[in-house]
Amino acid sequence: MSVIVIGGGIVGASAAYHLVRRGVSTTLVDAALPGQATAAGAGIVFPWPFPWEAPQHQAFALRAADHYPALVHALEAEGRATGYRRVGGLSVATDPHILDRDARVLTDLVDLPGYEGLGRVRRLRRGGPRELFPALPEDVEGVHVEGMARVNGGMMRDALFTAAEERGLRYLKGAAELTAAGGRVRGVRAAGEELAADAVVVAAGAWTAELLRPFGVDVPVYPVRGQIVHTALPGAHTRDWPVLRFPGTDRYMLGMPPDRVILSGTREPWAGFDHRATVDGVLQGLSDAVSAVPALGEATVVETRVGFRPGSRDDLQLLGPVGALSGVVVATGLGANGLTFGPYQGAVAATLAVGEEPEADVSAFRPDRVAPDPGSAAAE
Secondary structure (H helix, E strand, O other), X not given: OEEEEEOOOHHHHHHHHHHHHOOOEEEEEEOOOOOOHHHHOOOEEOOOOOOOOOHHHHHHHHHHHHHHHHHHHHHHHOOOOOOEEOOOEEEEEOOHHHHHHHHHHHHHHHOOOOOHHXXXXXXXXXXXXXXXXXXXXXXXXXXXEOOOEEEOHHHHHHHHHHHHHOOOOEEEEOOEEEEEEOOEEEEEEXXXXXXXXXXXXXXXXXXXXXXXXXXXXXXOEEEEEEEEEEEEOOOOOOOOOOEEEOOOOOOEEEEEOOOEEEEOOOOEOOOOOOOOOOHHHHHHHHHXXXXXXXXXXXXXXXXXXXXXXXXXXXXXXXXXXXXXXXXXXXXXXXXXXXXXXXXXXXXHHHHHHOOOOOOOOOHHHOOOOOOOOHHHHHHO
16 A cells, blocks of 8 residues: 655654555655644643543544553653653743632542543642742742643654654655545646655645645645744853743743753734745744743843644644545644644554554544634634
């Protein structure tokens, strides 16, 4: 059997890796467009679902939580650097009531089946968070959860890609077009070549809709621009700093060795594929960071990364076949959670591509489902 994977982000690399491990003849085609979400993503890994999340997502997420450490172990056993590290997560606030609530929710989850990897939950009083994240002010309290991790998305993708190449993966750089006849995909046209395949995995992130539109297939995915500022804090050693989040907001920070602090990224569903770092976007990231952690006012601005997260119009991922084009498997729509769920999504896509049923029920994620108009999603 032969399969072509379109897209060289973490989802596509994972799909290719899992296919070649099955002995499937696999080609990965990637246009290497600027703004790939994997390269720009901050790198937070927290797969465990909360009780209020959609039930179909919860089952998938728990399987992803088991898959991630096993995949990292397999890659690192071959001597590959993945950029994955279990550093824990830290929620901080000055209001103790918010943190008491978070601590109760997390403590209740720890005892449930599937949440074993979440680890110990600790309520930290005034000054405790600063011992773990030294840039924090002294007056904040916190909740620490042991199992949260961070990953360097580029390193993880490269580890999957090189492991697949050593097992026979063929790589082709170039823009891809699907070829089809009689309602079935026949392969891909890319870099002046006509490539035949039994199945095609479309893992092209925010660009996925463009590939399927010529066949009358409307998939509910659109680009959400994110601008993520990287800073360096002189004299700091951030290798073991936990992922930092601020309850009641979508803001976060995390450390990366040797001295980087990555600031919370913007979410701009109105920007389309405009690959620019804007004054407003950078200002938002810097001002949010300094208001929460004043010590970062002394940090050096190193770079701003811009990526297009593949947003889903109904907030559910896109994973599975499309009825109008047999032989295609779509894998995208993870939004800001691509580095958390991308490796498992790619593994499931590989399973579907060879005609097998995955362990996780993905019927709710059909990419050709009816979803709200993208204008309404962007307006929210």
